[in-house]
Amino acid sequence: MLVRNNTANRRLADGDLAALGGEQIFCSEFTYRTGYEIFGQGEEAVYIYQIITGAVRTHMLLPDGRRQITAFHLPGDLFGLENRATHRFTAEAILNTKVCLTRRCNLLGATFGRDPGAAKLLHGLIDRTLRHAESHMLLLGRKTAVERVSAFLLEMDERLAHPDVMTLPMTRLDIADYLGLTFETVSRALSILKDQEILQFEGKTGRKIVLIDRIRLAQFDGSLERTNEIQTVVRNHPDPISDAQLAFSQDFEAE
Amino acid sequence: MLVRNNTANRRLADGDLAALGGEQIFCSEFTYRTGYEIFGQGEEAVYIYQIITGAVRTHMLLPDGRRQITAFHLPGDLFGLENRATHRFTAEAILNTKVCLTRRCNLLGATFGRDPGAAKLLHGLIDRTLRHAESHMLLLGRKTAVERVSAFLLEMDERLAHPDVMTLPMTRLDIADYLGLTFETVSRALSILKDQEILQFEGKTGRKIVLIDRIRLAQFDGSLERTNEIQTVVRNHPDPISDAQLAFSQDFEAE
DNA sequence: CGACTCCTTGACAGCGTTCAACAGTAGTGG
DNA sequence: CCACTACTGTTGAACGCTGTCAAGGAGTCG
Numbered sequence A, B: 001m002l003v004r005n006n007t008a009n010r011r012l013a014d015g016d017l018a019a020l021g022g023e024q025i026f027c028s029e030f031t032y033r034t035g036y037e038i039f040g041q042g043e044e045a046v047y048i049y050q051i052i053t054g055a056v057r058t059h060m061l062l063p064d065g066r067r068q069i070t071a072f073h074l075p076g077d078l079f080g081l082e083n084r085a086t087h088r089f090t091a092e093a094i095l096n097t098k099v100c101l102t103r104r105c106n107l108l109g110a111t112f113g114r115d116p117g118a119a120k121l122l123h124g125l126i127d128r129t130l131r132h133a134e135s136h137m138l139l140l141g142r143k144t145a146v147e148r149v150s151a152f153l154l155e156m157d158e159r160l161a162h163p164d165v166m167t168l169p170m171t172r173l174d175i176a177d178y179l180g181l182t183f184e185t186v187s188r189a190l191s192i193l194k195d196q197e198i199l200q201f202e203g204k205t206g207r208k209i210v211l212i213d214r215i216r217l218a219q220f221d222g223s224l225e226r227t228n229e230i231q232t233v234v235r236n237h238p239d240p241i242s243d244a245q246l247a248f249s250q251d252f253e254a255e
Numbered sequence C: 001c002g003a004c005t006c007c008t009t010g011a012c013a014g015c016g017t018t019c020a021a022c023a024g025t026a027g028t029g030g
Numbered sequence D: 001c002c003a004c005t006a007c008t009g010t011t012g013a014a015c016g017c018t019g020t021c022a023a024g025g026a027g028t029c030g
Helices: A016-021 A104-112 A116-142 A145-159 A170-180 A183-195 A215-220 A228-235 A246-254 B014-021 B102-112 B116-142 B146-161 B172-179 B184-193 B213-222 B227-238 B244-254
Strands: A001-004 A028-030 A037-039 A045-051 A056-061 A067-073 A091-092 A097-103 A199-202 A208-210 B002-004 B026-032 B037-039 B049-054 B057-060 B067-073 B090-093 B096-102 B199-200 B209-212
Touching: A056 B116, A067 A116, A067 A170, A097 A104, A116 A145, A116 B057, A116 B067, A145 A170, A145 A183, A145 A208, A145 A215, A170 A183, A183 A199, A183 B184, A199 B057, A228 B002, B014 B102, B057 B172, B067 B116, B067 B172, B090 B209, B096 B102, B116 B146, B146 B172, B146 B184, B146 B209, B146 B213, B172 B184, B184 B199
Parallel strands: none
Antiparallel strands: A001 A028, A028 A097, A037 A091, A045 A097, A056 A067, A056 A091, A199 A208, B002 B026, B026 B096, B037 B090, B049 B096, B057 B067, B057 B090, B199 B209
């Protein structure tokens, strides 16, 4: 299942994991092969991981097998961070993936002890995760298929530091389960963006994508900030004098 | 916009807010009328709020007005907690709502200072929010309309401590924007559950609901935990020998 | 070569949305 | 008291986006 690279633990050179644990923590390197589970939902959270090379997906399942991927993790990303003793979801290697890992207790000890810097960093990591989850809720709840795929491409583009050719590590099915779609719909949305000459494929695998027009791509993603006064007026400011619900309010408050 | 109840600040008797700030923090009480904005997306985060009576919704908007409600807050709940200086979304009073609030800087000072208890509590609050967001991603990405409404009813039932008659503070539109549906679909799903004799309405407003059969309601929500070995085998454990993607992996790693 | 995975595309169905009509409640004002 | 208005909620009918089912191409591996 997991391949130990170095038999001896080594000192982590740098990165968030090192910063989190201060200078005194040690980590091991392991390699997980494509498709393998790194940890499972409900399992005891023993380690915290940072990706060196490769890619990882984390997901939740419904009993009948419907899957929601909550996040993709790329080189440099930390994952497996839990506040409780068990993992919230399953993590699997999308590619052959090399990680460095350290015992969770090492970090939590340092954090809740006397290292405010580490606590702040940990806080920031969780905050980033929370922000991502919240904007993803907007995507899943309210965006169309093309908007979702556009948002996904922009997110990957950003996280891969805007490469000339973006190489996606995950399959269409993975993308679909991340975006709350089917893989056919993802494929169709990509074809639409290709036909619109917003992107093009490099090679023949469908995994290498060149973003030709990031501006128009961002327009396909509905998240672009525009001033829109009408919606604000309509939705945020009902008639202040209307107390139609007052009786009901009191009813609820009296509950 | 906001009505000050007490001109003099008072000491908070108990609750999370008091625990967060230790014994030395003070708070003010304010009342927001139905429909009014408490704070807006992007505004500077000055206060942290705890609901005394009433109910609050927090939401995000797309430029064209599509709305995603991220959470409902009920009496006792804290909201407005931010790690950064600005609010992630807009908060509005669903009912006439009395809150107590305290300056954000009071808390953050205490937390990152020398109060590990408060830090742990704050951590727990954020963790709960994150868990809620993640399970909501599964709902928004993968559940059907009836499953979403069932999950919503079970969530409210739980948070209202399983009352005989559940009084919903929010409209069908609010529920719809929380569940990623239209209000018509929410209404239809509720009618289905009523026809199935899983719930019934009390009175004539459509806001007072009696859950007749919570077991079957939980079955309508797809989240019920069942052991399902097939899916685990199929989805989590691809052929370990298959290294079809190995070439590609290295390609990606070389990126 | 065959077996397998990944991806694309077409045809069709269905769930949820959109559009519309209507009912019930509450507040307003004559 | 009764129109009148505004808001909320339910229900019906038709549409359409996305899912489902199916076929086939391309690449990889044994």
